[in-house]
Every structure is written in structure tokens, then in C-alpha cells.
Amino acid sequence: MILKTYYFIINRLIKKDLFSLESLFNISILTSTFLCVFITSITLSITSGFKNNITSKIIKFDGFARLSLNSLSSNEFEEIQISHFKEFESFYSSQFIIKSKNDSELINFYATDKLLDKIENLTIYNDSVSNNGVFIGRELNDKLFPNGLKSSSSALLINKENNPYNIVSINGVFNTGVSFFDRHFVLSNINDISFIDANDLEFIISENDYRTINQTFKNKIVTYKERYFDFLKWLDSFDLPIFILLMSLILVSLVNNSFCFKIEMLNKKKNYLIMNILGLSNSKISLIYSLKLLILNLIGVVLGLLFSISILIIESKMNFIQLPVDIYFTSIIPINFNYTNFIIAPLIILAQSLYFILYKKINYDF
Template identity: 30%
Template sequence: MNIQILKKFLSANVFSINNKSRTNLYLNSFSFIITSLSIIFVVLILSVNEGFKKTVNNVIVDLNGQYKILNKLNGYLTDDDESILLSILPENSILSKVSTKDLIAKNKSFSEPVNVIAFSNSNDFIHDLQGILLEGSISDSDIIIGKILSEKLNVSVGSTLTLINIESNNIENIELIKVGGIFKSNIPAYDTYRIYGNRVLFKNFINENYDYFLTNEDFKSSLLNNKYLIKNIFQINDDLFKWLNAYDFPIKMLVFFIMLICIFNILQNNLLYISYYKNDFFILKTLGLNNIYIYFIILLRSFFVLFLSSIVGFSFAYILLNIEQKINLINLPDYVYFTNSIPIHIDYMLPVYIFPLLLIIMSIISLYFYNSFIKKYEF
């Protein structure tokens, strides 16, 4: 008799139709579906959130390099400084020498302010421009401009732009330069104002020295003497990353509340189950089983529902993520999320973190709820 009753509580009765009522099946199925959906949403939210942060990080680093080296006295850097820094950096390190200049770009009746990024050699330029190039090619003989800027100026690959330097309300220099490529970074400020090109093309606008160096090599700033200042890209774009972190906390709170909904859904289903089978619990009590043993049976049922829901939820979530990552079914608006497709970072270790956490939280909460319920029915 004892074995038969225990089998009834620990068997697949969780999802089976019994003679008493079909209602139990519907409640169990509903609980299973809600728990599975909760886990799916948790995995999707965490994967997209992490993917978004990594996408922003990668775009910023690709377009700016990891580290920016400046003259601490706000002066220019020279080729001698390059030799000093290369002696500090690991062998075969790339150090991009960059000059910048704010100019006016003009095509026919259209004109826009632009920020010129002049490099010494396209092969040694740390920026990953090839990865964001829409049209044309990168060379030392032509410039590349942002997509928004090309639309505002009504130019395409092969067009000629007029660059104008204005100092103290006077036109100092004018240069005609051919557009060799158009890029799209999904960062509005870059695609609207930036122009990249070899410094030879801008010789009438810049001097022979450099405003700063860029590198992706990590080295200790203590190796630099008092002449140099090194900043990583995250310090330079501090406001952007503060904005990202500001959104990160509410998203994690949303995930936490979804997990609570998942747990309370299982607990509520079991409370209904206890109420529905209270007579059977009285029989268990009559057979000499104490409240701890009854609590263990109910908790084991909760674990069983959570385990099955987790298998379905995690599997379905990873299938959806892989499909979206390969096919890009969902397109995002331009210049809103730094990417045209949903950014995804698939972490297959999430079940290792999420499932034990759900078990721990559910065990703690159920200890109070089930004890109160068992005492109510005086099991």
C-alpha cells in the first residue's frame, strides 16, 4: 500500500489523465508550459543583452583601437615617439599614427562639417574599416566616407568631394579628393561626420606630426615616461558605457522577476495539487510518514516539473538563437542598436548557472509555503 501511494506521487502522474479529473492534467500542462516559456525568455533576454554589449564593444574597438596614446603636454607626437613606443611594445606590434582635422566637405550645393581621420598607411591602420565597408575599397589614394554623409552630400563611389579648411572665418585651403569607398558603422556620429584617408591626401590641412597613436597591444602605462598619456577606449567613451550599464541592471532585474514567476508557477501548481489530493496525504500520515517526508515528496515533484521544463526551455531557446544567428530573421532599424540584426551571444553554460539557482530559490521559498499549507490541513 505504501509503495503504491508513493508511486502515485513520484510517477508520470504529473502529466497523466486520472479517473478523478482532467483538471489536474490541464493545470500540470499549463504549469509546464509557463515554466518552459519563462526559461526560454530568460535565455533569450540574457543572450541578446550580452550580444548587444559585445557588439558595441567590438564596434568601438574596431573603429578606434584598444588604446590611444597622446602627448601628456598636449603637444604633437613625432616619428621619434613612434620609435620609443615600439621599443616598449611587443615585437611586430602595430602602432597607427593618426592626425585629425575638422573641415567642411562640399559637393555642388551640398555641404557638411566633417572630421578627417588621416593615417600614415592603410596596411598599418588599426581601424577595422574593411569589416564595415559597404561599397568601394580602401586605398591610400582615395578617401572613404560614412553612409549618412554620402547621402547628405549626394555622392557615391568615384565622386569627387571638395574639402575646405576655414580658419578665423577665412578659407585657408581647398582640396579636391576622390571618394573610394562608403562605410556603415551603425554609429550615427561616425557615419555622419567621419572621413578616413591617407595623410598624404590631406597634406594641405595637417602638419608632418601626429595628434595621437593607436594600438591594440596591452602594455603597462608605468613603462611610459612622463611625456606620454595612455587611455583605453572605454575611458574615452565613458559616457557610452555608462549608458550601457544603466540599461544592464533593469534587464537583469527583469530576468530575476521572470525566474520568480517561473518558481511561483510551480509552487502554486503544487499547492493546488496538495489541496486536490489532501485525502491521500492523510493516508500517508496515517501510515506513519512525518511532515518532512511528505514535504520531500512534494518538493521532488517540483524538481521533476522544473527539470522537464528546463530541458524543453533551454533546448528550444538555443534552437531559436542558432537559427536567428545563422539566418537573421529579424532586422532592426538603422542607427538604433549599433547593428542591423539582433546581436546574439550564445552561452551554453547558462543552464549550469540558471538551473541550480532556480532549485535553490525554489527550495527556500517552498520550505515556507508548503510547511504553512501542510499545517493548515494538519497532515
Template identity: 25%
Template sequence: MQDTARSKHSARNLHICESTKKLFALNFSSFIASRLTFQSKRTFSKLIVRIAIVGIMLGLGVMILSIAIVKGFKKEIREKVRGFAGDIQITKFDNNFSYENSPFMVDSAFIKKAHAQPLIKKVMPYATKPAIIKANGEIEGVVLKGVDKSYDWGIFKSTMESGKVINFADSVAAQKQIMISSYTAARLNLKVGDDFLMYFIQEPMRTRKFSIVGIFNVGVEDVDKTFVIGNLSIIQRLNDWTYREAGGFEVQVTDFDELKSANDQLNKVLPTYLRSYTVDETYPTIFEWLKLLDVNTQVMLVLMLIVAVINMISALLIMILERTSMIGMLKALGASNWSIQSIFLYNSAYLIGMGLLLGNLFGLGFSWFQHTTHFFKLDQASYYMKFVPIELSFSDVALLNLGTLIICLLVLLLPSMLVSKISPVRAIRFK
């Protein structure tokens, strides 16, 4: 019994000694690393360390800005396109791909079933019809898009340069009200309040007089150069449709990331004489361009991370070489290879942390400045907007910081193993 108690006591003491040794080694490595980081008087290593910190700062800052700008571009352009055309368009199932829609009856039962789907937010009827505007001795070919009072004016209210949207509360006045783009207004020398004639090429040809109530600038060339916005009932009368007929539906979804799932839900309740297609199928060029931006961002992140890692590896190797005598002294005093490696890894973690802090200040500060001031401008004809957009979330910043820290520390494990190759006797003599 006494022997058993003694063996348990000895095992407990041994466990306590091992724990104390590990704790001491941890505190020892951390203490030495802090002295090297904050109280080192070696000018050459200080310069290299500062360069490494600046490299990490610029790398993280550029990565934050890259993510913020690309997400901003994607959101702004996507919202403009889907704000005008909807997320899903529904037309009659035929071979008509022109702007002169084939009519179908607006089925209230289908609209009710569509609204019952979890991912469907809103269903709005519309129709389009080609026309020619004649004003001030100039002519311009356009497409009249007719909408009704259920239309979501969000994108137009945010891009209105002058005037207002069509007022459907006054049904008589709404028949003559029309909205045109700033591009069309400039081409025809028109402004809010002006009247003009619009000619519809059909048999017989018909003419209608409209009054401009608003001038918009969506920023999407395909929209601004092509469309004017009017009342759906105008197209119904021109085409001799009934008030229950339309040329198509525009559908808004609750979550754009679930667009394909929403389209699948819609097809389950869609009548056989109708077909649906998503906004990225309507404007494939724009959405393919947005996908290329993701590739560019990934390349930028990899390059910036490589630069930060190379800077840290260079700084660590120089610090190890400069401290060769210290490494030999510590080994002679009984320090293990890992405890000495830990000194330099702690030192690197301090430096990486400082670089991350400065990088966050740089990236987030620059993003906030651009988001609030729109200081950096763009050519809207080429980029669909007048300024560099910014869109950033906390999760993006957190993942960039965590990923940079982990990758840098893991990569630095390899050069830190140089410590195990240093001989105590030769290192103490090293000068």
C-alpha cells in the first residue's frame, strides 16, 4: 500500500515538473522574443523588420481594398441590372425574341401561386414596343417599356437626374407621362416638362404625344441607350390588347444568391404556355464580366500573400543569422531547439500582428474614405458607374486577417528550423 502511494505521489510530482517545465519554456520564449522585438538595438535587423511590417501592412491593405472594390462593383452593377429587368423574366413560350412582345392573359391564379413560393418576392406585368422619337429636328429609335402601378421604382428613384417617376394615382395624366434616359435627352435636346411625338411603326402607323416627367441615368449602356419608360396601358391600346393582357412578367426574388432555386420554384407553378429566364441569361456579357472580376481578385490575393510571406521569411532568416551567438549560448545553457524556435516564431507573430494592425487601419480607413466621399471617379461609359464603389463585411476582414496570420506562421516554421542546424560551440565563436 505504501509503495503504491509513493509511486502515485512520484508520478504526480513528475507531471507537475513536466507542466512547470513547459510553462517555463513558454514564458522563457515569450520573454526573450519580446526583448528582441521591442528592445533590440541592432539597426540592420530593425530596418529589415520594418520592411517586413510594411510589406504585411500593404499586402493586407491591398487585399481588403481588392475585396471591397470587387464586391462593390458586383453589387452596384448587379443591382442596377436586376432593378431594371427584374431577377427573372417570364414571356410567352414561342419563337418571338423581338421587342414586340407576344401577348398573353394575366392569370391571377398563377400570380398568387408564385407569391406563395418562399423565394419569390414580387411579380410585375410589363410590355415593350419599339418606337421612334422625333423632337427638335432630331429622331431617335427607342423601346417603350410599359409598366403598371405595381412596378418597383427603386432603381429609378436612386438614379433619377431630374424630375420624378410616373404618377399612377392620376390615371388620366399617367397616359401621357414618360421617363427617358439622360443619353436620349442629350441626343434630342430635351428636359423635364418638354413634349415630343413618338411614332409606332405598325399598320396603320400610330403617333402619341408624351410629356417628360423624369430623366434617369441607370448607367447601364444597354438600358440608357434603348429604353424609355411609360404606362403599360398605352401599349395595350396600341396593340388592341385587353386590360388583362401583358407582354411578360418581371419577378423579384428574396435572395439573389438563390436565383436558380427561385427559378426552379417558379417553373413548378408556371403555365405551359409561358417560359422563364434569369437576368444573367438576359444580360450574359455583363454577368460574365463580373465573374472575371472574381478571378482577378483571387490572383491579387495570392500575389499579395506571397509578397507578405517572402518579406517575413527574409526578416526571420536575417534575425536568426544576426542572433547566431545568442542561439549558441542558449543551447549551451540547455535550451531545446523548439524553445529557441519558439522565440523567433513569437517574434514573427509580434511583427505579423503589427503589420495586420497597420494593414487594417490602411485598408479599412481607405475604404471608409472612398465610401463616404466618392473621391476616386470612373468613366461611367466603361464601368457603369461614376465612382469606385465599396462593399465590405466584417466576415471578409476577419477571414483575411486570420488567413494571413495562419499562413505566415505555418510558412515560417520551415526557416525557423535553421536553429536546429546551429552548433553551440561554433555559434559562440561566430562573429
């Protein structure tokens, strides 16, 4: 009987005439909750998607962690290889100046035995097997060969001591979407380069292997977070303004819901006597209005989540929005469907509703 009474009263409170004051309060609560959840979910999913996209490109291109052969004794290397390495990649990395007839650039020369795993959007101009054949980034290609790359194009690689220099054949152009890589990296298959000293080789360690290595060896390993510390710090600097913006949006929604709740409570004092006659105490009357707020917020949360997730899924499948790669490091919107992106705003809003249920039930005095 009590449940039927609650249901009847709450149902009547929600189903009001469209142009009544009560309906305006209901619509205001629904709209603010819906917009808050919708905007917050989409914003967090896209911003975290951008960060994950850039981080994954760095790890794919430059490895999760590096270990220099020179930093280990022969016994240490054998131990770590036997005990820990399930998969690793040998590579050579050093700074050179690359020079063509048109221009020059300081670059990182990177030779690996897993070249094809790292190159994206590859355009091959010379598919013959050539000694000292390399691939250059799109932006570097535009600078060194402004008139276009030909199958016979070549360049000079000059080391720090300016001696010796090596002639390399430009086999193709890659495009990672990350300007730093596309402008300052030259890649090659480690087996195609004749001027590499075996003693200068290093090893890339996967994330899984890194987790199993003991602390002694970890002190000799450099992760991508250390190599790209400044860049990642710059990337993280965008979190604060986004956080402030979203928290302001959530705060506006909370203030709006609280305002509508309290104003409606004050405007409904004439109905309290009727409810008292029905056998409801003041605390139960307060509970009814608090439950109404909770129901409206639940509806707004569900609608906000449904719309935001639907739009994100459609965008991830269809890629309607195209972005300039030079600015965003990708041509499509990267989306992170991590559940935490979708629960922050709903939890805060529903926590406010529960607060009104628990606090007002005990302390509100009509």
C-alpha cells in the first residue's frame, strides 16, 4: 500500500501539464542532467582518445623501453635475455645531418630489424633492394626534395664529427601523423646499412617484458616516458583547462537541479496538508520529492549516455569528421571507450540526488 502511494504521488508530480511551473522544473532538471552527461562523456572520450593515440604511436614507432648493449656486461645480457626477454627488437640510433641538393636537416637515424611494423602510410619510390636504402618522413621529404622525390634520389648522411659521410638512397616516404617523427627521423632496415657498428646496437623491450624485469636491470632501461618527457608533459598540460571546463559544467548542472528542487518544495507547501491527510509525514513528503529528483536525474543520465555512446560509435565506424593531420596527429577522431569516461558525471549527479534523499529525509522541517 505504501509503495502504491509513493508511486501514485511521484507519477502525478512528474506527469504535469507541459506549460505548468512543475513541468518547467522537470524539463530543466532533465535537460541540465542530459547535457552534462552528454558533453562530459564525449569530451573525456575524445580527449583521452587523442592522448592514447599519440602515446601508442610513440611506443609503436620508438618502442616502450630501450636498453643499450654498452650498459650491460656479457653475463648480464645473457641473464636478462634468458630470464626475461620473450620478444625484443635490435636497433641502431644516432644523430646525423641529412643533406640533399636543396637543403639539410638534423635528424635521428633509426635502423631496425622490424621496419615494416613501424612505418605507416608508406609510399615506395624505389622497390629494389639497395645498399644503404632509407625511408624519410613526409615533412622531411618536402624540405629536402621540394620538386618531388624520384626513384634515383639520394642524400648524404653526415655524423657529428663530419667524417665520414655516407650516401643513402631514398627508397620511400612514410607518414606517421606526428610532426616530430615525420620531420626528424630517417628509417632503414638494419640489414641494409653498411656503416653500423655492432657494438652500438641497442634493444627495444616490450611493455610486458619490462614489467617482468627486476629493479636492477630497470635502472639501466630508459622508457618512452623518460625519452619524451617534455612532449608528454606538454600533452598533459591540456588536461587542466579541460578539467576546469567540465567541472564548471557539472557544477552548473548541480546548482540548477538543487535550485529547481528547493523552489518546487517551497511552491508546493499547499499540497503538504493533503499528503498529511493521506497519512504521510513531513519526512516522507520530503522523500517523495527527493525520489522524484532521483528519477529525473536517472532519466537524464540514461539519455545522456545513450546519445553520447551512440554518436561516438557511429563516428568511430563512419569517420564523418576529418581533421588536419599536422595539428591533431591524426586524420580521424580517436575515441577511447573506457568506462571511466562515462561514469564521472553520472556518479556526481546521482550522488547529489542521494544526498537530498538521505539528508532531507532526516533534517528538513516543514
